[in-house]
Amino acid sequence: MTDESETGAARGAFAATGPSWTYTGALTFADAASVLEATQALPLPESGVVDLAGLSHADSAALAVLLALKRRAAAERRTLAFTSMPATLDSLARVYGIDDLLAS
Numbered sequence: 001m002t003d004e005s006e007t008g009a010a011r012g013a014f015a016a017t018g019p020s021w022t023y024t025g026a027l028t029f030a031d032a033a034s035v036l037e038a039t040q041a042l043p044l045p046e047s048g049v050v051d052l053a054g055l056s057h058a059d060s061a062a063l064a065v066l067l068a069l070k071r072r073a074a075a076e077r078r079t080l081a082f083t084s085m086p087a088t089l090d091s092l093a094r095v096y097g098i099d100d101l102l103a104s
Contacts, residue, residue: 012055014039019047024054032061036068044078053084060092066102 012025013035021042027035050069055062066082073080082102085093093099 010056011035014042014050016042016045017051020045020049020051022051022054024056026057027055027062027065028057028059029061032065036065039069039072044073044076044080048073048079048081050080050082051084052082052086052089055086055089058086058089058092060096062089063093063096063098063102067098070101 010025011031012023012027014021014023070080085102090099093102
């Protein structure tokens with residue numbers, strides 16, 4: 001049985017796929033803390049690329065997770081770029097004035 005958030009979208013997770021990471025499922029306030037905690041077990045992607053094409057639903061908590069990952073990368077002296085960012089998440093980033101921080 002698939003765990004679902006209040007929106008009905010399947011909860012998601014980051015996964016290491018070769019030299020990059022991918023994200024599949026939803027990333028909302030309901031599960032942002034657990035998703036971020038799970039990333040601690042993953043080494044940052046060798047390529048520095050995180051593909052968000054599989055992100056099915058997101059809210060502002062997703063932005064907080066992405067910013068936390070950027071901070072982690074900076075602390076580890078690595079770069080991190082988010083590709084295939086959904087338009088809704090990109091719009092939220094622009095509204096909050098952080099789109100430059102998340103730019104690939």
